[in-house]
Amino acid sequence: MNGTDKFHLCLRSLGYVTKIRGVLGGVVLAVVVFAAALGTALAAATKSELDGEGVVKIGAILPLSGDFACNGECVKKGLEMAVKKLREGNHRFKIEYADNKSAPTDGKEFYERLEGRGVKYFVVLHPRMALNIANYANGKDQIVFGLGVMDDNEAKNYNRFVKVTASTKDLIGEIAKYSRGNLKAENAAIVHVATPYGENSSNVFRGEFGWLGGKIVSEQKFDRGEGNFKSILKEIEDASPDVIFFAGAGDSHRGLIDGITLRLPNVPIVGDSSFNLPRARRSINPDANIYYSESAVSPEFLEQFRKEYKEEGSALSALAYAIPFLLCDAIQNSPDKNAPALLDHIRKTKQSPAFEVFEFLPSGELKTKIQVRKFSEKQGKAENQHTILNPSFHLYTENLHPVLANKK
Numbered sequence: 001m002n003g004t005d006k007f008h009l010c011l012r013s014l015g016y017v018t019k020i021r022g023v024l025g026g027v028v029l030a031v032v033v034f035a036a037a038l039g040t041a042l043a044a045a046t047k048s049e050l051d052g053e054g055v056v057k058i059g060a061i062l063p064l065s066g067d068f069a070c071n072g073e074c075v076k077k078g079l080e081m082a083v084k085k086l087r088e089g090n091h092r093f094k095i096e097y098a099d100n101k102s103a104p105t106d107g108k109e110f111y112e113r114l115e116g117r118g119v120k121y122f123v124v125l126h127p128r129m130a131l132n133i134a135n136y137a138n139g140k141d142q143i144v145f146g147l148g149v150m151d152d153n154e155a156k157n158y159n160r161f162v163k164v165t166a167s168t169k170d171l172i173g174e175i176a177k178y179s180r181g182n183l184k185a186e187n188a189a190i191v192h193v194a195t196p197y198g199e200n201s202s203n204v205f206r207g208e209f210g211w212l213g214g215k216i217v218s219e220q221k222f223d224r225g226e227g228n229f230k231s232i233l234k235e236i237e238d239a240s241p242d243v244i245f246f247a248g249a250g251d252s253h254r255g256l257i258d259g260i261t262l263r264l265p266n267v268p269i270v271g272d273s274s275f276n277l278p279r280a281r282r283s284i285n286p287d288a289n290i291y292y293s294e295s296a297v298s299p300e301f302l303e304q305f306r307k308e309y310k311e312e313g314s315a316l317s318a319l320a321y322a323i324p325f326l327l328c329d330a331i332q333n334s335p336d337k338n339a340p341a342l343l344d345h346i347r348k349t350k351q352s353p354a355f356e357v358f359e360f361l362p363s364g365e366l367k368t369k370i371q372v373r374k375f376s377e378k379q380g381k382a383e384n385q386h387t388i389l390n391p392s393f394h395l396y397t398e399n400l401h402p403v404l405a406n407k408k
Contacts, residue, residue, distance in 0.1 A: 003117070022355050026124065054330065055092045058083075058324065059114030061133065065240045066102025067224065068125075069315065070277050077126055077146060078320030081308055091328055106132045115142075120339075122145065123323055129195065134161035145323050147316070160339055162324035162346065164319050170370055172201050175245070175270045175293040178372045180231035183268055183291070185242035189218040191232065191256070193248035201272065203390045209245075217241055221381045229256045237263050246271045261288050275312045275375055295319075296369035301354045318354035325353065 009146055023283060062072035075309060076097070083093045097115050098110035107129035114122065122137065122144045124130035130146030137144050137160040145162045179185045187211055194197035198221065218239035220232045233256075235346030236244060244260060246269050266289070273294035274280065284290070297318040330345040331337060352358035355368055 002040065042048045046292045055094050056121070056327065057096055057119045058115065058121045058123060058327070059098065059111075059117070061098045061100055061107060061110045061114070061118035061129065062103040062123075062125050064097065064099040068102040071274075072099075072102075074314055074316045075123065075320040076276060077305070077309055078306075078313075078322075079123065079315035079324065081305065081317075081326040082321045086130060086324055086328055091327070093324055100126060100129065104128065108132070108136065113134050121145070121327055131161070137161075139356050143327075143342060144337050147319060152187045160343075162343065164323060168200055168204050171272050171293045171295075172204040172247075173208045174370045175372060176205050176214075177212065178291065179209060179243045179245070179270050180212040180214050183243055183270075183371075184212060185268075187215050187239070187241050187243075188239035189220070189236045189239050190216060190338055191222070191236065191244060191246050191248070191260075192249045194223050198247045200321075202245070205245045205247070217397070229259050232256065233259045233263055236260065240350065241267060242271045243288050245266065257284055257288065257290075260284060262272045263389055265289065273315050276312075276373070277316065278314075280312045281312065284375070290375035292375065293370055294369050298354060298356050322352045322358070345408045360387075361395065 050127050059078065060076065062075050062118070063069055064072045064076065076095075079095050083095060086093050096114055096119055098114055100107065100110060106125070107124065107126070111122070111133050113389065120142050122133055122142065124133050124144060125147045127146065130144065134144040134146065140160065142162055143162060145164050147165050171193075179188060189203075190202050190205060192202040202219070206219075210216065218235055220235055220242060222229065222232060229405055241264075244264070246257070246260075248256075260267070269288065269290045271290070271292050274293055275284070275290055275292040289325055295315045297313065297315055301318055301321065302313045305311075305317060326346050326349060327342070330342040334341045334345040358368055
């Protein structure tokens with residue numbers, strides 16, 4: 001019995017329900033639904049199978065204060081919920097935290113601090129910082145899991161790095177398609193924060209929307225912390241767009257979102273899953289005319305998250321939740337316990353308790369669903385029921401392929 005078969009057996013014995021495999025677009029998919037913890041079905045690990053102390057330490061470098069604290073809290077809650085489940089199965093995992101305070105540093109201070117505590121596995125939310133940490137970890141018996149938008153071609157250059165996040169090409173490309181196909185938009189305005197994330201997202205939207213025959217009639221950018229949006233709002237209003245693409249921290253730029261909604265109430269705002277973060281949902285008018293793209297998280301995970309935290313879960317929380325399980329399965333079932341062997345095992349993953357579809361392909365991409373949701377609708381109900389399956393997550397170790405960008 002190979003490692004994948006053992007993983008399937010573990011899931012079944014735990015009460016995970018594996019639906020009958022069906023064919024969609026020529027691809028066989030195994031849809032795994034979360035029903036119970038992974039840990040109890042995995043054979044109990046001895047101390048020597050984990051590490052010298054019998055505890056697997058994951059170092060999480062997150063913005064737990066500052067402008068992006070809500071993002072860090074989403075990741076923290078996903079990690080904590082996973083570790084709680086693993087501990088129920090006698091798997092000794094511990095999260096060591098470092099708060100980067102939403103500041104764009106190189107992360108070396110946090111890396112060295114956590115490394116000094118015996119951490120071998122790192123979860124980093126900030127994209128540039130994640131790549132810096134991956135550079136420090138190169139050649140060591142360490143693995144860095146990067147969450148957040150980052151340059152795909154640059155990410156694959158690090159041989160101890162796992163990118164566990166939605167591809168900008170797929171997420172933003174899908175919302176561009178939705179804008180043209182479903183919203184029937186001919187002209188679009190772009191508004192983005194002046195960061196690599198904002199620039200990258202805007203470039204993808206501009207390219208895809210234009211390729212589909214749409215026209216960009218206005219493009220505005222703003223700085224983090226900016227509070228006066230009068231000139232930006234006037235430029236957008238004068239351009240008379242059919243849709244507005246927004247790439248920024250939806251939670252910390254409520255004034256801009258509110259201003260657009262007030263001046264152009266009938267013009268949809270489109271963006272990515274940052275609109276589904278808790279603080280955004282608390283601060284933005286729930287009836288705002290907003291659509292966002294997001295990976296399809298399993299309803300069971302959302303229910304479990306709701307019970308645990310009394311709030312709605314998101315794809316970001318689900319991604320964080322998946323990481324300890326990926327690591328536990330690799331440590332448990334990989335013949336060798338060094339970083340390259342564990343990464344090789346992770347590449348063979350076929351499912352996750354947090355996602356409806358979660359499968360690493362031989363090329364390294366992780367296939368999942370991408371769907372568009374309406375901001376005013378409850379989590380779990382997809383706006384476009386004809387959700388497209390895309391290779392929307394990408395795992396990068398050595399010599400893996402870049403993002404697939406085939407036009408359909």
